[in-house]
Amino acid sequence: MIKVNHLSKHFEDLRKGRVYALEDVSFEVRPGEIFGLLGPNGAGKTTCLRILSTVLKPSSGEAIVAGFDVAHHPAEVRQNIGFMSGNTGIYDRMTGWELVEYFGRLYGLPEDLLQHRLHEVFETLKMEDVRDVLGSKMSTGMKQKVSIARTIVHDPPVLIFDEPTSGLDVLVARALLEAIDALRSKGKSIIFSTHIMREVEKLCDRVAIIHKGQILASGTIEELSTRYQEPEMEELFFDLIRQADGDALELE
Amino acid sequence: MTWRNIRLIFFREVADQLRDRRTLFMVVILPLLLYPAMGIGMMQMTLLFSEQPRTVVVLGAKSLPSPPLLSQDGSRILDQWFVTEGDSQTLQIVSDLPEDDEVGPRTPSELESLQLAREIRLRLDELKRLRDEVQSLTENDSEVVAMKQGQIESLLEEIAEYFARANIQVLIVIPDGFDEYIRRENQRLAAREPSVENEPRLQPTIIRNSANEKSLIAYGRVREAFDNWEQAVLSERLALADLPADLTQPINAERVDLAKGEELAANVWSKLFPAMLVIMAMTGAFYPAVDLGAGEKERGTMETLLICPALRSEIVIGKFLTVLLFSLITALLNLVSMGVTGLHVLNTAGGGELSAVGDVAIPGMEVLIWVGILAIPLAALFASLSLAFALFAKSTKEGQYYLTPLLTVTMGLTVFCLSPAVELTPFYSLIPVMGPALLLKGMLLTSNAQPGLMWYVLPVLISSFAYSGLALAWAIDQFQREEVLFREAERFNVRLWIRHLLRDKESIPSFSEAIFCFVMIMLLQFALLKTFGSALQNAPAGQESWTMLRLLVVQQLVIIACPALFMGILLTSNPLFTFQLRLPKLKYLALGLLLPLLLHPVVVELAMRLAWFFPSLPPHAQAALSTMSDGSVPWIWLILAFAVAPAICEELAFRGFILSGFRHSGRHVLAITLSGILFGVMHMIPQQVFNAALLGVLLGLLAIKSGSILPSMLFHFVNNALGVLHGNLGTIREQGDWAGNWAQQLTVTSELGTTYRLSVVLIAALLAGLLIAWLIKQRTVPMPVRRREDTAE
Structure with missing residues (x-):
């Protein structure tokens, strides 16, 4: 459901000139699978996921999400994904219910289906307590719940989570991971970026290790362990x- | 783009703004409270102000002739000498009546003022004596005169010093025996006796300091009373001599003022309303826009919105409509509140100065509807402009910074509109902000309304909406760009930036480098305006035309070609490529030769037909044009200055550096249009701006299609050379040779100047249109952006 082929993205930087945030990256995410994108800060995870969500345009290469090319059919891609990251905030002056309802409408859900989905989502995520609370009055955990509800309200086949647990306490993070786990069983294609090993080990079916815009290794966790003989x-x-850093040093 | 999403976003943004207490306060509460509060404050200020009487010292009050100017105790000027009742209270008179300082209710400061005034009187006598002496001296005594003049100067200085120390605003000195003198004169006139030779003429002195505002105001009142009193003294004299009272007014014209109260009021509104509407529409748009644009980036909800299926254009339009709504509400609420408060204050505090304004009635319903209608294009323009700025800004703080330039430009235009002499013209009606403001001003001035004002409604509305449409397109364009959406707070360092410019050179300039080049050209032009102007003025007589030509060439080289060449060599890795210096296909050169020949009749015809639209040419431009045809300079030099130099220099800059920079993004239509418009703007004079912008578009098209600058240079040269030729057509027609015959075949002369025959114009226009259509169909020569390392490979 997500197919990434030789994807590259570069920026112009005053100090360094042209900087590659992503260089020739390829991977694939299948339905019913959680794909982990593991890498340190600044590795290119966010850039990659922003390209998948059509917010950024690739410099070269292609990415197909839910059957649509991100560069040529961005609207269709956005219709079929749920995206959540540390940067996707929620509105201060809207209640939880209003916010999810608003985005449901933007996704074009018909009104009766929307109301049904809203009740369903608020029930599964146990969100009755945030229903009528304004965004500015919510705790971080509450905000995160609303964000998830917003991400899945239109029941998209592809879900993209960019470091969803950063800044959360253990309880909220655990609840969030459980929610993502539950989505896998519904047959969604899920891509999930993080810099925390445990999350990957616990959740992901397959993983790619990304560093300085390049994928260093990818495969299931078992495959990687056998390939590099490191449990x-x-x-x-x-x-x-x-x-990788050593190679780079040698090259210089 | 669907209306459904726009509406969804619009309603959410409106609800969001309404839940924001700050916005509600700014938009609704503030105008409702601000003006009444200001009204109360102003009323208090007026009260306080009127309680401060000005001090006027009268010396020699006992010698005042009848009828009495002052009251019995000499403490005020009698009410009857003032036009407005109560004005006598504003002047506090300190007179030497009674003469004994110890008698009478005088305060110590009054006594001191009196004392100092007497010092001044002594010096006044001395001054008079000195002046008389100077009068009596002959030219031979120039040394003595100079000395006496020096004494007079120092005496005046001394008087000024005493005057300031005395803390009085006006000093009136009546000479001793003045009443006797007047009586004597009256009797002499009654007896029809001639005046006695050598009898000194007595006259009172009134001293003021008009540099001091207090003194100026007090003097105004004193003069009013004094004039009226003098009139009364004169009447007495005439009555005594048995002469008619209107002896001194042989003409005595009757003056009729047709202005009615409400028209005076309309005058007040016509100044206040447009200005307030513009400023309030601007501020009312700006703050919500910053919140909706930069604010949303700052709060981290922008990305949430970006990943929903709504198109970027839908998001921007939804936000734009919200800003528009708030701008309108702010502007109209402010006007209503200001109008109601102003009315109330004036009606309550009427009388006094303000009674001159008359009954400040609210303008009629029809006019109020126009205010509402014209508020919409203004608000739309400001809403789209501020939204574009707000979307560009990465934080609300940065967003607020953009308010100042926007407000300054707007205020400048508004202040210009307020000037009574400025009326709506076809040209002004197309200028943003000015069109609606002037139209509104004209409509509020119901009495001496500009004839045909209603004809301007359509152009004003259309142009205003076109401008807001452009601004909105710009806002949407901003919103599509990654570097705008995800601008990071990167450390800016001039040294690094320059290094980056020189290191990461590309084959052609960037968009911003092209803009910078244009700004440089404009700044240089502006800076050297005065130098050129004075050079022209100092030109030796008979040499003006030569100087003008030389200056034109210098201007082309220094102002236009140099910045472009310099930047092209410094900032691009491939100047040849940037300036498109390569051989084109022959067909394009042929087109560059033929097209201007065909277009010239059309341009001449258009210029004549549109002359009414533009303001008349400034004198220096007329002078430049007249050099072309006055025959004082050989035509070869005219061609050099007017055709060769511009063809090379302007093409290098505008079809070279700037056009290439604009092509950086690969958007050719935008590049051609924008470079054309800038080319027009550079010409400064409205007529030429219009003409040059159209030509600029055509030249850009030619340059892009041919992939070379040479055809557009040829085009430019032929076009300008024809202009020179056209200036001399009159003379050519007179010649009997073949050229004269041809000229007479093709052209006609009328009182408007020489134009081509209509048939010639039509055929030329048709052929030119075909050629342009053919040109548009040609394949564009691509201009790939290559970086230095790429080109090096």
Whole structure:
């Protein structure tokens, strides 16, 4: 449901000239699968996911999401994805219900289906307590719940989560991961970026380790462990990154 | 784009703004409270102001002739000498009546003023003596005169010093025996006796300091009373001599003022309403726009909105409608509140100065509806402009910074509109902000309304909406750009930036470099305006035309070609490419030669037909044009200055650097239009702006299609050379040779000047149209942007 082929993205930077935030990245996410994008800060995870959500345009390469090319059919892509990141805030002067309802309408849900979905989503996510609370009065956990509800209200086949647990306390983070886990069983294609190993180990079917805009390794966790003969995910991650930085140093 | 999404976004934004207490306060509460509060404040100020009487010292009050000017105790000027009742209270008179300082209710400060006034009188006598002496001296005594003049100067200074120390606003000095003198004169006139030779003429002195505002106001009142009193003294004299009372007014014209009270009121409204409407529509748009644009980026909800299926254009239009609504509400509420408060204040505090304004009635219903209608294009323009700025800004703080330039420009235009001499003209009606403001001003001035004002409604509305449409398109364009949406707070460093410019050179300039080049050209032009002007003025007589030509060439080289060449060599890796210096296909050169020949009759015809639309040419431009045809300069030099230099210099800049920069984004239509418009703007004079912008578009098209600058240079040269030729057509027609014959075949002369025959114009226009259509169909020569490392490979 997500197919990324040789995707690159560069920016112009005053200090460094042209900077590649993403360089020749390829991967695939299938329905009923959670794909983890694991990398340190500034690795290019957010850029990659922003391209998938059509907010940024790729410099080269292509990305097909839910059957549509992100560069050529951005509206159709957006219709079929749910996107949530640390940057997708919620409105201060809207209640939880109003916000989810608003986005449901923007996704073009017919009114009766929308009301049905709203009740369903608010029930499954146990959100009755945030229903009539204004965004400015919500706790971080409440806001996160509303964001998830907003992400899934139109029941999209593809879900993109960009570091959804950053800044959350353990309880809220756990609830969130459980919610994502539940979505997998509904057959969604889910891509999930993080820099926390445990989340990957617990949740992801397959994983790609990304660093400085390039994918260093990808596969299921077992595959990676066997390939690099390193059972500990965390060690494997550090080894790969150290190796990549070392190569870069040698080149220079 | 669907209306459904726009409406969804619009309603959400409106609800959001209404839930924001700050916005509600700014939009609704503030105007409702501000004006009444200001009204109360103003009334208090007026009260306080009127309680401060000005001090006037009268010396020699006992010598005042009848009828009495002052009251019995000499403490005020009698009411009867003032036009407005109660004005006598504003002047506090300190007179030497009674003469003994110890008698009478005088305060110590009054006594001091009196004392200092007496000092001044002594010096006044001295001054008079000195002046008389100077009068009596002959030219031979120039040294003595100079000395006496010096004494007079220092005496005046001394008087000024005493005057300031005395803390009085006006000093009136009546000479001793003045009443006797007047009586004697009266009797002499009654007896029809001739006046006695050498008898000194007595005259009172009134001293003021008109640089001091208090003194100026007091003097105005004193003079009014004094004039009326003098009139009475004169009447007495005439009556005594048995002469008619109107002896001194042989003409005595009757003056009729047709202005009615409400018209005076309309005058007040016609100034206040347009200005308030413009400023309030502007501020009413700006704050919500910043909140909806930069504010949403700051609060992190922008990305949430961007990943929903709504198109960017739908989002921007939804937001634009919200801003428009709030701008309208703010503007209209402010006007209503101001109108009602103003009416109330004036009606309550009427009388006094304000009674001259008359009954300040609210303008009629029809006019109020027009205010509402004209508020819409104004609000639409400001809403789209501020939204574009707000979407560009990355934080509300940055957004607020853009208010100042926007407000300054708007205020400038508004102040210009307020000037009584400025009336709506076809040209002004197409200028943003000015069109609606002037139209409104004209409509509020019901009495001496500009004839045919209603004809302007359509052009004003259409042009205003066109401008807001452009601004909205710009806002949407902003919103499509990644670097605007995800601008990061990157550290800006001039050194790094310059290094980046020089290091990461591309084959052609960037969009902003092209804009910068244009700004440089305009700034240079502006800076050197005075230098050129004075050079022209100092030109030796008979050499003006030569100087003009030389200056034109210098201007082309220094102001236009230099910045472009300099930037092209410095900032691009491939100047040849940037300036499109390569050989074109022959067909384009042929077109560059043929097209201007065909277009010239059309341009001449258009210029003549549209002359009414433009303001008349400024004198210096007329002078420049007259050099073309006055025959004082050989035609080869005219061609050089008017055709060769512009063809090379302006083409290098506008079809070279600037057009290439605009093509950076690959949007050719935008590049051609924008470079054409800028080319027009550079010409400053409205007629030429219009003409040059159209030509600029055509030249841009030619340059882009041919992939070379040479055809447009040829076009430019032929076009300008024809202009020179046209200036001399009159002379050519007179010649009997073949050229004269041809000229007579093709052209006609009328009182408007020489134009081509209509048949010639039509055929030329048809052929030119065909050629342009053919040109548009040609394949565009691509101009790939290549970076230095790419080109090096």
